[in-house]
Amino acid sequence: EPEVTQTPSHQVTQMGQEVILRCVPISNHLYFYWYRQILGQKVEFLVSFYNNEISEKSEIFDDQFSVERPDGSNFTLKIRSTKLEDSAMYFCASSEQGLGQPQHFGDGTRLSIL
């Protein structure tokens, strides 16, 4: 069964550095998402992406964050000037269509900011 893959599984970065989290969505899916889960807290929506542009974003997704689909298979989340509070699990998800469709999640990238 096709699956969403995320790399790396664990990223350790110094505070203030930039980090790029990578995702390969399921190949025929058109909608892509990033979520984060701070340890012990809820999974939180960050951003959705469709047709090469952001369709929705949450209050968390400020100017520090950006997303890109640099080619036909990858979907990336860039976090500039990381802060300690950016430490979390970051999940990528994709869906075949938008509203009313199940989302398929990767296993996440654990981001640790030192």
Next chain:
Amino acid sequence: SQQGEEDPQALSIQEGENATMNCSYKTSINNLQWYRQNSGRGLVHLILIRSNEREKHSGRLRVTLDTSKKSSSLLITASRAADTASYFCATDAGNSGYSTLTFGKGTMLLVSP
């Protein structure tokens, strides 16, 4: 903002028993979804119920939705040790025509052999 909140926070049962988890939310929704998360893994979609549906089945799973009470329940029948995981409800308002899931804190289910 809308919010899915599950109860109980933790549930411990024996294999073969049924497990019921509840979810409440605050605002109108387009659909509600249930996901499972095994430790250290991503979320796995279990079932989606639309706002105009009241009950849905998938294998050993039964989901109900009561939009008047803004609540949903997930029933796992004849539970197995492999069902041990965290279970989350996620509401999708779809106000803009796009999907944005809002997750609850989840129920940790432990099924003992």
